[in-house]
Amino acid sequence: xxxxxIGELPLLEQIRKRFEKHSSHVLIGIGDDAAVIKPANxxxxxxxxxxxxxxxxxxxxxTPYQLGFKLVSVNVSDIYAMGGKPKFILLxxxxxxxxxxxxxxxxxxxxxKAMNLYGLFLVGGDISASHEGISVSAxxxxxxxxxxxxxxxxxxxxxYVTGTLGDSSCGLEILKRLSYKSRKMVxxxxxxxxxxxxxxxxxxxxxxxxxxxxxxxGLLLEWNDVEPLLMRHLMPVARDPKTFSRNATSMIDxxxxxxxxxxxxxxxxxxxxxxxxxxxxxxxxLKKVSSYLGISPIKLALSGGEDYELLxxxxxxxxxxxxxxxxxxxxxxxIVDSLKREKTFIAEGYQHFGI
Amino acid sequence: xxxxxIGELPLLEQIRKRFEKHSSHVLIGIGDDAAVIKPANxxxxxxxxxxxxxxxxxxxxxTPYQLGFKLVSVNVSDIYAMGGKPKFILLxxxxxxxxxxxxxxxxxxxxxKAMNLYGLFLVGGDISASHEGISVSAxxxxxxxxxxxxxxxxxxxxxYVTGTLGDSSCGLEILKRLSYKSRKMVxxxxxxxxxxxxxxxxxxxxxxxxxxxxxxxGLLLEWNDVEPLLMRHLMPVARDPKTFSRNATSMIDxxxxxxxxxxxxxxxxxxxxxxxxxxxxxxxxLKKVSSYLGISPIKLALSGGEDYELLxxxxxxxxxxxxxxxxxxxxxxxIVDSLKREKTFIAEGYQHFGI
Numbered sequence: 001x002x003x004x005x006i007g008e009l010p011l012l013e014q015i016r017k018r019f020e021k022h023s024s025h026v027l028i029g030i031g032d033d034a035a036v037i038k039p040a041n042x043x044x045x046x047x048x049x050x051x052x053x054x055x056x057x058x059x060x061x062x063t064p065y066q067l068g069f070k071l072v073s074v075n076v077s078d079i080y081a082m083g084g085k086p087k088f089i090l091l092x093x094x095x096x097x098x099x100x101x102x103x104x105x106x107x108x109x110x111x112x113k114a115m116n117l118y119g120l121f122l123v124g125g126d127i128s129a130s131h132e133g134i135s136v137s138a139x140x141x142x143x144x145x146x147x148x149x150x151x152x153x154x155x156x157x158x159x160y161v162t163g164t165l166g167d168s169s170c171g172l173e174i175l176k177r178l179s180y181k182s183r184k185m186v187x188x189x190x191x192x193x194x195x196x197x198x199x200x201x202x203x204x205x206x207x208x209x210x211x212x213x214x215x216x217x218g219l220l221l222e223w224n225d226v227e228p229l230l231m232r233h234l235m236p237v238a239r240d241p242k243t244f245s246r247n248a249t250s251m252i253d254x255x256x257x258x259x260x261x262x263x264x265x266x267x268x269x270x271x272x273x274x275x276x277x278x279x280x281x282x283x284x285x286l287k288k289v290s291s292y293l294g295i296s297p298i299k300l301a302l303s304g305g306e307d308y309e310l311l312x313x314x315x316x317x318x319x320x321x322x323x324x325x326x327x328x329x330x331x332x333x334x335i336v337d338s339l340k341r342e343k344t345f346i347a348e349g350y351q352h353f354g355i
Numbered sequence: 356x357x358x359x360x361i362g363e364l365p366l367l368e369q370i371r372k373r374f375e376k377h378s379s380h381v382l383i384g385i386g387d388d389a390a391v392i393k394p395a396n397x398x399x400x401x402x403x404x405x406x407x408x409x410x411x412x413x414x415x416x417x418t419p420y421q422l423g424f425k426l427v428s429v430n431v432s433d434i435y436a437m438g439g440k441p442k443f444i445l446l447x448x449x450x451x452x453x454x455x456x457x458x459x460x461x462x463x464x465x466x467x468k469a470m471n472l473y474g475l476f477l478v479g480g481d482i483s484a485s486h487e488g489i490s491v492s493a494x495x496x497x498x499x500x501x502x503x504x505x506x507x508x509x510x511x512x513x514x515y516v517t518g519t520l521g522d523s524s525c526g527l528e529i530l531k532r533l534s535y536k537s538r539k540m541v542x543x544x545x546x547x548x549x550x551x552x553x554x555x556x557x558x559x560x561x562x563x564x565x566x567x568x569x570x571x572x573g574l575l576l577e578w579n580d581v582e583p584l585l586m587r588h589l590m591p592v593a594r595d596p597k598t599f600s601r602n603a604t605s606m607i608d609x610x611x612x613x614x615x616x617x618x619x620x621x622x623x624x625x626x627x628x629x630x631x632x633x634x635x636x637x638x639x640x641l642k643k644v645s646s647y648l649g650i651s652p653i654k655l656a657l658s659g660g661e662d663y664e665l666l667x668x669x670x671x672x673x674x675x676x677x678x679x680x681x682x683x684x685x686x687x688x689x690i691v692d693s694l695k696r697e698k699t700f701i702a703e704g705y706q707h708f709g710i
Contacts, residue, residue: 009702027398028504031623033436033608034402036502040394043382047389048445048479048494054486055449081388090403092447092492094410124403131409132487137447139403139494147391149383253388268386347364 003104003129004097011104011127018108019115019122025087026121035123037088042143045084049075050092050137059134060183061175064103066234067136068110074255075140076118077238077308081253082149083245084142088123089115092137094130107136117237146246148312153250153269153328157313160322162239164283165258166297169304170290171233174211174226177293182211186230219292225285236308244320248312257303261311263347266333269313275326275345277337302335302345358459358484359452366459366482373463374470374477380442381476390478392443397498400439404430405447405492414489415538416530419458421589422491423465429610430495431473432593432663436608437504438600439497441473446480449490462491472592501601503667508605508624508683512668515677517594519638520613521652524659525645526588529566529581532648537566541585574647580640591663599675603667612658616666618702621688624668630681630700632692657690657700 003011016031023029028036051057051071059067072089079086091111095104115122120140178186189209208223241251250269254261258280266273280301290297313328314320326336334342358366371386378384383391406412406426414422427444434441446466450459470477475495533541544564563578596606605624609616613635621628635656645652668683669675681691689697 028437028502032505033433033606034400034439034497036437036439036499037399037401039396039398043394044392044399044496045389046392046443046445046479046494046496048447049481050447050449050483050492052449052483052485052490055484078388082383082391084389084391088401090401090494092403092405094405094407094490124401126404126492128405128407129410130407130490135407135449135485135490137405137481137492139401139445141399141401141496142389144391147383150387251388 001101002097003095003099003101006101008127015108015125018112021121023121026123029121029123030125037123040143042145043147045079045082045142045144045147046139047075047078048137048139049078050135052135053133062234064107065110067134068107069114069235071136071138072111072114072118072120073236073238073308075138077253077255079140079142080238080240081251081310082144083147083241083248083251084144086118086120086140086142088141089120090123090139091125093125094128094135096132097129099134148245148248148251149268150250150252150265151268153265153271153313154315155271155328155330156316157249157328158316158324159262159273159275159311159313159326159328160320161254161258161281161309161311161325162322163307163309164281164286165254165307165309166286166290166300166304167229167232167283168236168306168308169233169300170286170293170295170297171229171231172306173293173295174221174229174289175233177213177215179212179214179217185209185211213293221289221292225288228283228285229289233306236306238308239310241310241312244312244322247314247318247320249315251310251312254307254309254311255305257305258307258311259302259345260347263333265311265313269328272329272331272333273326274329274332274334274336277335279323279325281323356456357452358450358454358456361456363482370463370480373467376476378476381478384476384478385480392478395498397500398502400434400437400497400499400502401494402430402433403492403494404433405490407490408488417589419462420465422489423462424469424590426491426493427466427469427473427475428591428593428663430493432608432610434495434497435593435595436606436665437499437502438596438603438606439499439502441475441495441497443478443496444470444475445478445494447492448480449483449485451487452484454489503600503603503606504623505605505607505620506623508620508626508668509670510626510683510685511671512604512683513671513679514617514628514630514666514668514681514683515675516609516613516636516664516666516680517677518662518664519636519641520609520662520664521641521645521655521659522584522587522638523591523661523663524588524655525641525648525650525652526584526586527661528648528650529576529584529644530588532568532570534567534569534572540564541566568648576644576647580643583638583640584644588661591661593663594665596665596667599667599677602669602673602675604670606665606667609662609664609666610660612660613662613666614657614700615702618688620666620668624683627684627686627688628681629684629687629689629691632690634678634680636678
């Protein structure tokens with residue numbers, strides 16, 4: 001059934017019923033002109049981010065479910081990057097009126113899954129017809145006792161990143177280059193439903209398919225290598241820094257690429273940075289698959305973007321549970337390779353409106 | 356110059372510089388991962404609304420300046436409708452990369468004008484390329500000591516509306532039906548710049564143009580009649596209920612039309628309503644122009660939408676500075692005409708995804 005056969009008000013009513021979860025913080029939830037939230041003693045942390053079809057995502061590669069999940073994650077990632085705890089979410093959804101209701105429902109399923117993961121309450125939103133394609137945005141509001149700015153890095157601090165870098169952009173590269181048949185196979189397994197199909201299916205079938213690239217048909221990619229890369233791109237989970245944010249002097253999430261986001265942190269802190277290539281955390285899957293794809297894993301890790309890992313600086317004496325990748329210096333911006341050769345880096349990563 | 360010749364980061368930097376206004380409430384404004392706002396003793400009121408090109412607006416009829424102004428107003432209207440004071444705004448802007456920079460600037464000018472009018476601070480946002488057309492949304496956060504729900508109306512309460520109804524939808528109807536030459540004339544006067552061109556130009560030229568409709572070329576519409584209707588559609592100013600919200604038992608803003616929004620209020624309050632057609636406030640301009648257009652002014656006032664006036668209910672003994680249009684009853688939903696004939700009404704007004 002198409003959205004036009006249902007109409008805005010019944011859709012809003014469905015959302016309202018589905019997300020009408022009571023929080024002691026929420027005095028008025030969805031369904032009035034605006035939401036009302038109880039005063040709290042902590043500071044308020046607020047962010048907003050949007051995702052536009054054909055720009056941020058392509059529904060040939062991604063399900064509406066994953067879109068919903070990712071929209072929440074990218075916003076939560078910004079709250080975490082300030083040292084905040086995400087609490088409330090507002091959504092804006094624009095879809096063409098010929099969109100099938102299952103797309104709308106699947107998108108909400110993904111939103112819901114992520115909301116439960118991060119402990120969020122839906123307090124508002126707007127739905128609209130769109131002229132073409134899907135355009136969605138979310139605003140997330142959270143609390144923080146102490147917050148961590150981009151501008152607090154001090155000379156001598158150590159630079160850390162969570163997780164591994166480059167996996168997401170490698171996952172996107174795979175999705176773009178899969179053969180028609182392999183993409184269909186991936187869709188059947190991982191792109192449909194709740195993204196957990198792979199595990200269930202693998203469990204049932206006791207086998208993992210091999211995948212082919214359209215431009216190198218002779219090459220077989222193994223499912224177990226590919227899956228974590230795809231999932232990091234399709235359904236990134238934001239990193240909660242609660243165990244280490246009290247030690248961080250500055251923090252930013254890596255959304256546009258390590259170099260561009262590190263440059264931002266340095267700009268705001270008015271410092272330099274020295275990064276050791278050998279220290280950059282790379283997953284074994286990235287190393288393996290990127291060589292098949294003929295792309296340098298380091299290039300993906302430095303400027304691939306969409307990692308949604310946290311980059312933070314910590315005074316030299318303190319340690320955090322993340323990977324030490326370099327040091328804050330006075331003004332240089334240098335990458336050091338395994339042979340101790342130095343190379344200056346500039347902000348490099350994704351920009352909208354790029355030529 | 357096109358947005359693609361400038362790039363995302365310089366655009367963000369321009370926004371940051373322009374809106375970097377300090378508020379004692381804002382600890383971290385735009386430029387970090389998320390904004391940080393000081394705790395306050397009052398309740399938090401939050402809303403979000405979007406406007407999509409080809410759905411909510413048409414740039415043949417409206418300038419980017421007016422779009423920016425209206426986007427802020429429609430969100431502020433929701434905060435006012437809860438009895439809140441708007442304080443902070445976040446923006447999402449998606450524009451095609453071939454969009455001219457003047458469009459972007461003019462949109463921000465309109466946002467800025469409205470922000471100053473309502474006393475708002477920009478604390479966050481996101482800009483993105485779009486595939487086609489402009490799509491914008493805003494989230495507004497405010498404070499409230501006491502808030503007014505839709506659900507508080509009691510049997511015997513009186514129903515009030517602010518301002519006059521139907522002007523905005525009549526303005527839109529005029530814009531749609533103007534002859535090519537007259538639309539160009541309107542654009543030159545009122546649709547360009549800050550929307551205040553009309554007054555200046557009139558002052559300079561000491562004349563007001565007459566306008567023609569494409570479907571009734573023999574008919575002349577007088578500028579002084581048309582202007583307030585156009586302006587109510589293009590640059591609505593949200594109504595601040597601070598002088599009367601303490602007396603209101605329920606409140607909603609009229610965005611989709613009096614009947615649909617009154618029905619929402621009745622649904623939430625589990626009551627009925629009896630409306631007196633004779634009491635519905637109509638502007639003299641609406642009465643005059645709607646007769647030229649061959650549309651019932653009452654129809655526009657009852658279900659035209661986009662009025663952004665406030666509909667509220669008040670106990671019978673109390674008076675507020677607004678127009679009394681009817682009474683809250685047990686369960687009937689009735690419109691009474693000047694001959695005391697009664698007609699049942701149903702929720703009627705604009706719905707997205709309508710067939």
